[in-house]
Amino acid sequence: MAIGGQSSNGSEEDGVRAGRVWVRQLAILSLVTAFAVMGLKFLAWWLTGSVALLSDALESIVNVVAACAALMAISIAHKPADEGHPFGHHKAEYFSAVLEGVLIVLAALLIISEAVPALFEPRPLDNSSAGIAINLLATIINAVLAITLLREGKRYRSPALQADGRHIMTDVWTSVGVVVALILSGLTGWLWLDPVIAILVAINILYHGARVVMSSLDRLMDRAVDPEEQALIERSIREEAEGAIEVHDIRTRIAGPARFIEFHLVVDRNMSVAAAHDICDRIETGIRRKVEGARVTIHVEPDQKSEPHGLPLA
Structure with a gap:
């Protein structure tokens, strides 16, 4: 004999709907911001020729794809239960989170592929001050967005928003590493610092990407509550x-x-x-x-x- 149901009141349902609207708006904001940040980072690379900045810009392409996937997954997850999916569509967000993790790993591999050749043939940097300024602007924008996504994703229990926030936060650390590389290269004249720091940043990104993938797969396996x-x-x-x-x-x-x-x-x-x-x-x-x-x-x-x-x- 099974007894149970889903009794609820109007105010609770209104709160759930409002939360879903806010989560979707954040996903849209993430997508728009990803395009803007990508443009800034490619501009910084074009001005300087830095391989570290190029690796940062390449990761931004991945960010745009990831933001698109997150928005799509959130839209599906918020669909009500139907005859074919009587328990709802909540797990759609986990598929997005797994994709985010895979894309983070891909971004790291793209960075390494650009950095390793530059390690053997270091290139002088042009307009490094302008590149640093533009990259810092993009980093600040990304940091604010990442903190917001992580906070609101946790608040509304959105795996897609949380994965997107972690993804963008890895981009923030990438950008910080790039700025450090540009500053140190300019102060010391050691051009090899540019690709070395890019590779170190890529290793860190690989670690975080693997964590996102494993965590999301674990949730797809019907993990119990903590x-x-x-x-x-x-x-x-x-x-x-x-x-x-x-x-x-x-x-x-x-x-x-x-x-x-x-x-x-x-x-x-x-x-x-x-x-x-x-x-x-x-x-x-x-x-x-x-x-x-x-x-x-x-x-x-x-x-x-x-x-x-x-x-x-x-």
């Missing part, structure tokens, strides 16, 4: 389960902003269906108050179904 959220769910059940005997087999999985929660609730075998349903409603409401995006399914069982590993409630 221990803190699990403890919050168990506490909510205990607080609202008056009249029940035990809960066991609590299972959870994450899908974008949604948290799917399922467990078995043991009650007295003589309890009426209506009384058991009232307990389930209280528990579900309590969980939804504490865990945003919770989708709760409760399997009600008679007391002879108690399990040794169950959590006593009485």
Whole structure:
């Protein structure tokens, strides 16, 4: 016997819709900014001829593609559940996040492919002051955007926004490394610093790209909620389960902003269906108050179904 549902009020639904609109607007802002930053970085490379600046500009092409993918994934993820996808389309964002990670790795490989030849044939830099100024402007724009995407992506549990934010933050560190390379090359005359720093930045980007890919793949494998959220769910059940005997087999999985929660609730075998349903409603409401995006399914069982590993409630 399974009891559970998705009761909600109008204000909650309005808040969810407003959050979705804001997440999509941020994805659009990320795409527009990616185009603007790409233009600035290619201008900086054209003025200086720096291989580090060229590697930075090449990574910006990847940023544009990634921003397009993030916007598309967010648009799909926000579609309501339908007959073919009764649990919704939340996981679309994870596919975007995996692509972001792959593109980060690709950007690092592009940087290395440009830097290694320049390591053996260093080139003098022109108009380095202008290149530094333009690159710093692009870096500041990217840093503000990355911090915003990471903060809001975490707030609204958007894997695509968070991956995009991490991607852009790697671009920020790339740009910082490029500026350091240009300044040191200008002060010391050591032209080999330009490609060396570009390669070091690429190695750092490879590491972050691999982390994004592994994390996103893990979420696609129906990863459970973290221990803190699990403890919050168990506490909510205990607080609202008056009249029940035990809960066991609590299972959870994450899908974008949604948290799917399922467990078995043991009650007295003589309890009426209506009384058991009232307990389930209280528990579900309590969980939804504490865990945003919770989708709760409760399997009600008679007391002879108690399990040794169950959590006593009485």
